[in-house]
Amino acid sequence: MKVEIWSDVMCPFCYIGKRRFETALAQFRNKDQVQVEWKSFQLNPQMKTEPGKTINEYLAEVKGWTVDYAQQMNDHVTSMAADAGLEYNMDQAVVANSFDAHRFVQFAKTKGLGDAAEEQLFKAYFTDGKNTADIETLVSLGAEIGLDAEELRAVLDGTKYSDEVRKDIHEAQQVGARGVPFFVLDRKYAVSGAQHSETFLNALEQSFGEWEKANPKPLVAFAEGAACTTDGECD
Structure with a gap:
């Protein structure tokens, strides 16, 4: 059963949601039959990368808050x-546009490392x-999880996987995601936000139960011997 997760690297609740979902998945008895796929979502596509600005200053600016409230x-x-x-360490967070980070994840997904890239x-x-948002930083992060540094650099220096990012963002609208994290289980159930692990576990159990009925396991023959068939033949 597939679980799709729309997420943005700059969303603090997405990381929390990831951990809570992982806690639930670890407790789920059929976890080996669950496939997790990360999807791209941008909370602020127009965000400018500004390493000299604190996240508190950024939030105060875009939301009309005071820096103290942020x-x-x-x-x-x-x-x-x-x-x-x-x-x-929010005081150290770098204000950065996430589009290239999403391309990084899309590339990592082709190598079976989507979850590692998100983490x-x-x-x-x-x-x-x-x-x-810095290319060399992303290349270094990729190398740490086993991606080929030169191949990744070539991807990030160009525009490859941009269409995949935009497709995910468009798809988010189709499944009803207005914010992230947004979890879609078997394209039937949705869990919005960084819910508690118990909520995720309940969603997994309900959606998997329905998925399992629609996708019964084929029987595997352990041994064959003398038997009779419905046409009356016995041997």
Whole structure:
């Protein structure tokens, strides 16, 4: 059964949602039959990469908040992240457009490393304060998860996988995603936001139960012997 997750690297709730979903999946008895696919989504496609601006200054600017209020909001999110076992250093986060980071993930998906790429990007952005719009930074992050550095650099220096990113963003509208994280299970059930692990587990159990009925496992013959058939033949 496929679970598709629309996400943006700059979304603090997406990393928290990832951890909570992983906790639920680890408890799910049929986890080996679940395929997770990460999908691209941009919260602010027009965002300019500004390494000299703090995330609090950015939020104050775009949302009309005071910097102090933005700090309070980020402190709250940092506390939520800690409860999920994550370390957020929001004061170090680099304001960065996420389009190339999404191309990075799309390329990693072709190598079976989509989940590793998402994890690497989230940690780079929220914990390590790295510029996830910088090509050399992305190449370095890719090499750490086993991607070929020169192949990745060639991808990022051009426009490859741009269409895949845009397709995912368009598809998000079709499935009803207005924000992220957005989880779609077997294209039947949707879970919006960084829900608690219990909610994810319940969604997995319900959607998998229906998926399993529609996709019964074929029986595998262990041994064959003398038998009779419905046409009356016995041997």
